[in-house]
Amino acid sequence: MTENKEYKVVGTRPIRHDGVDKVTGRALYGADFQIAGLLHGRVLRSPHAHARILSIDTSRAEALPGVKGVVTAQDLPSAEDRIADLGEGAVNLKHLCDNILASDKVLYTGHAVAAVAATSPHIAEEACKLIDVEYEVLSPVLEVRQAMEPDAPLLHETLKTTSMGETADEPSNVASHIQHTLGDPEKGFAEADIIIERDFVTGTVHQGYIEPHNATAHFNQDGHLTIWCSTQGAFTVREQVAEILQYPISKIKVVPMEIGGGFGGKISVYIKPVAALLAKKTGKPVKVLMNRTDVFEGTGPTPASYIRVKMGATKAGKITAAEAYLAFEGGAYPGSPVGPGAMCIFAPYSIENVIIDGYDVVVNKPKTAPYRAPGAPNAAFGSETVIDELAEKLGIDPLEFRLINGAKEGDRRADGPVHPRIGFIETVETAKAHPHYTAPNGKKHHGRGIASGYWFNIGLESSVTINVNADGTINLIEGSTDIGGTRASIAMQAAEVLGIPAESVNPSVVDTNSVGYTAVTGGSRTTYATGYAAYEAAQDVKRKMIERAAKLWEVDVSNVQFEDGLFSSINGKEEQISFRDLCGQLSQTGGPVVGSGTVNPGGAGGAYATHVVDLMVDEETGKVEILRYTAVQDAGKAIHPSYVEGQIQGGAVQGIGWALNEEYIYNAEGTMTNASFLDYRMPTCLDLPMIDAVIVEVPNPGHPYGVRGVGEVPIVPPMAAIANAIYDAIGIRMTELPMSPDRLLKAMGKI
Amino acid sequence: MARKSHVQTTINGETVEFLCESRQSLLEVLRDELHLTGAKEGCNNGNCGACSVILDGRLVNSCLVLGVETEGKSVETIEGLAEPDKLHPIQDAFLENAALQCGICTPGFIMSAKALLDQNPNPTEHEIRYWLAGNLCRCTGYDKIVRAVLDAAAAK
Numbered sequence: 088m089t090e091n092k093e094y095k096v097v098g099t100r101p102i103r104h105d106g107v108d109k110v111t112g113r114a115l116y117g118a119d120f121q122i123a124g125l126l127h128g129r130v131l132r133s134p135h136a137h138a139r140i141l142s143i144d145t146s147r148a149e150a151l152p153g154v155k156g157v158v159t160a161q162d163l164p165s166a167e168d169r170i171a172d173l174g175e176g177a178v179n180l181k182h183l184c185d186n187i188l189a190s191d192k193v194l195y196t197g198h199a200v201a202a203v204a205a206t207s208p209h210i211a212e213e214a215c216k217l218i219d220v221e222y223e224v225l226s227p228v229l230e231v232r233q234a235m236e237p238d239a240p241l242l243h244e245t246l247k248t249t250s251m252g253e254t255a256d257e258p259s260n261v262a263s264h265i266q267h268t269l270g271d272p273e274k275g276f277a278e279a280d281i282i283i284e285r286d287f288v289t290g291t292v293h294q295g296y297i298e299p300h301n302a303t304a305h306f307n308q309d310g311h312l313t314i315w316c317s318t319q320g321a322f323t324v325r326e327q328v329a330e331i332l333q334y335p336i337s338k339i340k341v342v343p344m345e346i347g348g349g350f351g352g353k354i355s356v357y358i359k360p361v362a363a364l365l366a367k368k369t370g371k372p373v374k375v376l377m378n379r380t381d382v383f384e385g386t387g388p389t390p391a392s393y394i395r396v397k398m399g400a401t402k403a404g405k406i407t408a409a410e411a412y413l414a415f416e417g418g419a420y421p422g423s424p425v426g427p428g429a430m431c432i433f434a435p436y437s438i439e440n441v442i443i444d445g446y447d448v449v450v451n452k453p454k455t456a457p458y459r460a461p462g463a464p465n466a467a468f469g470s471e472t473v474i475d476e477l478a479e480k481l482g483i484d485p486l487e488f489r490l491i492n493g494a495k496e497g498d499r500r501a502d503g504p505v506h507p508r509i510g511f512i513e514t515v516e517t518a519k520a521h522p523h524y525t526a527p528n529g530k531k532h533h534g535r536g537i538a539s540g541y542w543f544n545i546g547l548e549s550s551v552t553i554n555v556n557a558d559g560t561i562n563l564i565e566g567s568t569d570i571g572g573t574r575a576s577i578a579m580q581a582a583e584v585l586g587i588p589a590e591s592v593n594p595s596v597v598d599t600n601s602v603g604y605t606a607v608t609g610g611s612r613t614t615y616a617t618g619y620a621a622y623e624a625a626q627d628v629k630r631k632m633i634e635r636a637a638k639l640w641e642v643d644v645s646n647v648q649f650e651d652g653l654f655s656s657i658n659g660k661e662e663q664i665s666f667r668d669l670c671g672q673l674s675q676t677g678g679p680v681v682g683s684g685t686v687n688p689g690g691a692g693g694a695y696a697t698h699v700v701d702l703m704v705d706e707e708t709g710k711v712e713i714l715r716y717t718a719v720q721d722a723g724k725a726i727h728p729s730y731v732e733g734q735i736q737g738g739a740v741q742g743i744g745w746a747l748n749e750e751y752i753y754n755a756e757g758t759m760t761n762a763s764f765l766d767y768r769m770p771t772c773l774d775l776p777m778i779d780a781v782i783v784e785v786p787n788p789g790h791p792y793g794v795r796g797v798g799e800v801p802i803v804p805p806m807a808a809i810a811n812a813i814y815d816a817i818g819i820r821m822t823e824l825p826m827s828p829d830r831l832l833k834a835m836g837k838i
Numbered sequence: 839m840a841r842k843s844h845v846q847t848t849i850n851g852e853t854v855e856f857l858c859e860s861r862q863s864l865l866e867v868l869r870d871e872l873h874l875t876g877a878k879e880g881c882n883n884g885n886c887g888a889c890s891v892i893l894d895g896r897l898v899n900s901c902l903v904l905g906v907e908t909e910g911k912s913v914e915t916i917e918g919l920a921e922p923d924k925l926h927p928i929q930d931a932f933l934e935n936a937a938l939q940c941g942i943c944t945p946g947f948i949m950s951a952k953a954l955l956d957q958n959p960n961p962t963e964h965e966i967r968y969w970l971a972g973n974l975c976r977c978t979g980y981d982k983i984v985r986a987v988l989d990a991a992a993a994k
């Protein structure tokens with residue numbers, strides 16, 4: 088149920104609580120952690136994309152002065168082929184362990200093979216070079232369609248395709264096949280006046296957070312393990328490390344340091360269990376840091392994919408049927424986001440007849456990890472380009488076409504769920520009325536493109552505790568690591584309930600021993616779910632404070648009301664006391680007040696975005712310049728609008744990078760040849776204009792203030808919007824990402 | 839083990855002495871020897887600007903400077919920017935404009951912006967974008983960072 092009223096704190100723009108620490112360099116991120124007696128760890132990684140490990144000899148490394156310990160997969164408890172649920176879905180434990188330190192095979196260049204702890208990082212690095220690994224090199228499989236061929240080299244001899252409950256007899260690189268159907272697609276296509284079918288290819292891209300992965304671990308003599316690290320979720324680190332090391336969670340404490348970006352890429356663990364193994368072996372705290380090449384080669388990118396989309400519509404512009412084939416690379420182990428891709432692909436539209444097939448396929452690349460609306464951007468690149476072509480061929484304005492077909496409350500998604508109140512149509516209407524869309528666009532080689540996107544958002548568990556201070560402030564304890572200003576957006580929701588300013592809340596993100604279970608900062612859930620827990624904790628405080636006021640005035644609690652930060656007595660007595668003054672009376676009325684809130688909400692409410700882009704194509708160089716960019720998004724209710732805009736702008740720019748430049752470039756042996764920020768070209772500020780973020784507010788009925796998650800959906804539309812604008816500029820449909828200068832020159836027939 | 843050199847330098851106005859191996863970068867010295875961890879490592883090869891500091895008035899990537907090279911020089915880092923009771927106007931502008939999300943790039947951007955405004959107090963939006971192109975931010979899309987620097991320039 089959404090409260091509908093004027094808010095005092097919600098919707099304002101206070102300075103974030105951790106702001107001063109972060110602009111003065113005082114905030115401590117994972118790599119900044121120091122402790123006496125610290126050793127430094129480095130990981131040795133595979134130079135081969137696909138090889139069998141024949142032997143590992145660590146003796147020369149161990150003999151190097153300064154080296155204190157070396158570990159390999161031998162030091163991990165033996166992992167069976169079994170399934171564990173670790174907070175972000177089921178995982179095969181052998182796959183999980185093998186990705187930490189390879190046991191029998193290396194499956195991608197950069198796969199971790201061994202690790203060293205030494206008295207300095209330089210010595211650890213030298214020692215890695217002294218580890219002798221003998222490999223039997225195998226042929227790599229580097230592309231999803233190639234991996235699906237019946238005679239493709241196999242990554243896992245035991246992996247068999249599961250397809251809708253059935254498991255195949257023969258091993259394959261296809262881990263799973265999913266299918267969603269709605270209505271009668273054949274009949275739907277028969278009713279169409281026009282059918283468009285196209286196929287699309289997208290490259291492997293990385294989340295590109297600026298802070299590399301890091302972990303410091305220490306084993307106490309009593310067996311208590313502490314890990315200080317940057318992570319999107321301290322509790323999921325605890326669960327994963329417990330599974331991998333077969334160690335009880337009660338003996339593991341994870342301390343989340345500040346985190347320098349994640350975008351989904353800092354949920355899986357890589358070096359955290361390695362740091363723990365080295366700490367165990369040496370008896371000293373060990374800090375393991377990745378360098379940038381390690382990050383590109385050894386941590387989850389988001390998958391390359393092959394996508395085929397077919398859609399039919401009537402002359403009047405009504406979509407009659409849609410079909411999609413999605414083949415996603417999982418990387419070295421199963422687990423691509425083809426599922427979410429299939430859930431999102433046609434979700435902006437109300438279509439009666441749909442069939443979607445999805446395939447999760449292993450290839451010799453790093454195991455993929457979530458990246459901002461995982462799976463949805465790949466899928467939308469296909470569907471939103473086909474939508475654009477349908478509208479164009481039918482002579483209908485692309486936004487009008489979306490208004491004709493747009494999904495509304497009560498419509499069913501092809502994978503089952505029925506939409507609650509959603510704000511897709513509102514984003515389209517807002518884009519249509521925006522001065523960007525109504526401005527003329529006609530110069531040669533200038534183009535305008537539109538695309539929309541959907542992300543379902545998640546809820547999951549969160550816990551918040553509030554301690555009331557005698558001076559009328561509160562200390563708010565939470566477990567959600569703050570990647571983008573969520574201390575503020577969570578604190579503001581508690582402040583709103585208690586009628587106090589945002590500045591009267593001191594939020595702290597604490598370790599796994601100090602707060603109730605809280606799931607990852609991901610799925611656009613933090614302001615929604617942890618904010619919801621803060622709202623509940625504040626309600627708990629409010630109830631307890633009402634009891635105190637009742638005690639003070641010697642009336643029944645039913646005679647006390649609380650409004651705008653003021654407790655007052657109704658029915659007879661004329662008493663009033665502010666929240667602040669009552670806080671000063673806690674010791675006299677029964678002692679400290681502590682409130683708690685725990686949630687696992689089901690009504691995350693989907694988010695929609697519609698983007699408009701103007702660009703220019705340089706005919707000589709094939710370079711695309713973004714001239715103007717407007718991103719409209721339904722935020723439900725923007726708690727702190729500046730940070731909502733920031734999410735929209737940041738997501739749109741990651742999408743621009745994905746559209747125009749970013750991709751892993753592999754040589755024939757399967758080694759990434761551009762594993763640096765110089766060659767993996769992310770957008771700089773010189774590549775961009777200002778990004779106009781326009782917030783639409785269609786309150787989410789599943790949250791007290793109407794919040795919808797905002798972090799992920801802005802990365803969904805940019806690729807198709809830019810492809811559609813390029814078409815508008817030069818009349819060519821680009822179907823392969825990235826749309827880099829060389830691809831454009833080829834498409835224009837210039838090279 | 840490599841022999842260490844004795845280096846004397848000025849950091850944020852204070853004379854500082856340290857021992858370092860010749861292979862240690864200024865970034866490593868700042869972070870690991872002097873515990874000034876405001877400068878961050880994003881790439882360690884000059885591509886991200888997270889380690890930006892000002893060396894004798896010039897903006898540098900501290901990952902590309904050796905610790906021993908700072909002998910007799912003067913280094914300004916993010917830790918030296920604020921007054922005891924007051925932030926530097928660029929720091930205020932970053933907070934007012936919500937120009938940071940995760941904040942890992944922020945010290946580098948602020949030092950880089952300071953070096954720009956020290957030599958060009960009234961930059962245009964394009965000049966700001968050109969100057970800051972050596973600093974990567976993956977979270978913000980740069981919009982609010984550019985606005986913060988424009989505001990800081992106007993506030994001066």
Ligand code: FES
Pocket residue numbers: 878879880881882883884885886887888889890899900901902
């Ligand atoms: S760490 Fe120095 S430029 Fe990236």
Ligand code: FES
Pocket residue numbers: 297347348937938939940941942943944974975976977978
């Ligand atoms: S705020 Fe995260 S990289 Fe800039």
